[in-house]
Amino acid sequence: MVDRHAPASGQHGYRAIADGLRSQIDSGELAPGSKVPGENELMALHGVEQPTARRALEVLKNEGLIIARRGSGTYVREFRPIRRVSPDRLKAAVWGNGRSIWSADLDVRPHVGRTVVTVEAPSSLIADVLGLDEGEQVVTRRRRFLVDDKPVQLATSYYPEKLVQGSAIMAEDTGEGGSYARLKDLGYEPVRFREELRTRMPRESEREELELAQGTPVVLIIRTAYTADDQPVEVNEMTLDSAAYILEYKFTAQG
Known part of the structure; x- marks a missing residue:
């Protein structure tokens, strides 16, 4: 005191x-x-x-x-972290059995406060990562995730429209196992992932949507999902409230 x-x-x-x-x-x-x-x-x-x-x-x-x-x-400030464990959360044993990848982080699935699905022209960066030709479009899924009614993450996923058109990925609720299970149903099972991380101070729109306290930075994670033949099938841009997370990564000395 x-x-x-x-x-x-x-x-x-x-x-x-x-x-x-x-x-x-x-x-x-x-x-x-x-x-x-x-x-x-x-x-x-x-x-x-x-x-x-x-x-x-x-x-x-x-x-x-x-x-x-x-x-x-x-x-x-009270710090009650969500422990985001990689690569455990991306294993097919999670989403392949109808579970949300969030189940590797939390006992309960977070509330999705908003899901907006659109078809749009991708940025040059997204088009390049997904290997799209000029004029090809993407299906975009924008979500805001809340835990205990507190926003903790914004996420925007991009999929080649030609791969997912007419599928449940274009619906607000993608069903058990989420979008990775639906990609598998379509014959594009994700088996390899690449994540890039960086931190910065939030944009004003991010601060408002995540209800961030003054001085709180965000963690940016960009994940790309690939099939067994190295075809990119999703880019997911995530913006995390840094005060809500511990990022844990597990490695072995082999491979």
């Missing part, structure tokens, strides 16, 4: 105040979900003006350590 008997001192700058609060968060003195001293309390504790106290809190907000709740105060 904050030492409420600490002497006030005008010598404390905003960085020193932020460093002290960060140390308390890292040590567990200020536990996840606990309330952080507000501007008035920091002013009294450290003998500083309001702009200094406010700036100290802004530093921690931008680092993603604390979040403000309107009308309630500022709290230490």
Whole structure:
């Protein structure tokens, strides 16, 4: 807890105040979900003006350590991660048995808050990855996934229209096993995957859709699925709330 008997001192700058609060968060003195001293309390504790106290809190907000709740105060961010395990989640033993690949991450399937399916011209990047000729189109599936009513991921999948036209992949609900099971039904079973990861700060539309707290970056994952003869059949662009995930990868020393 904050030492409420600490002497006030005008010598404390905003960085020193932020460093002290960060140390308390890292040590567990200020536990996840606990309330952080507000501007008035920091002013009294450290003998500083309001702009200094406010700036100290802004530093921690931008680092993603604390979040403000309107009308309630500022709290230490609670981290209850979804453990995304690769490559376990992509094994045919999961989706091939009618299960969602999310079942490798969670006990329950997340709620899909929105699914939009369109047929459109692909970007040059998507067309290149899928090996499409000029003028060929893609079936695009855009989804937003929620866990406990909190958005955690945006996903946009692209499929060559000529492969999936008229199939359940063009429906809002693709059925048991999801789109990979439907690709297998069509004779295009995914057997190899490639994922690229990077992080950045969110675009404004992403921040709104994922309901991100200030200072929270996103993780971008682009996955390409290939058949046994190396035909690309899907590109999936995923945007993850970094505060909601731990990304776990399993490897062997062979192969």
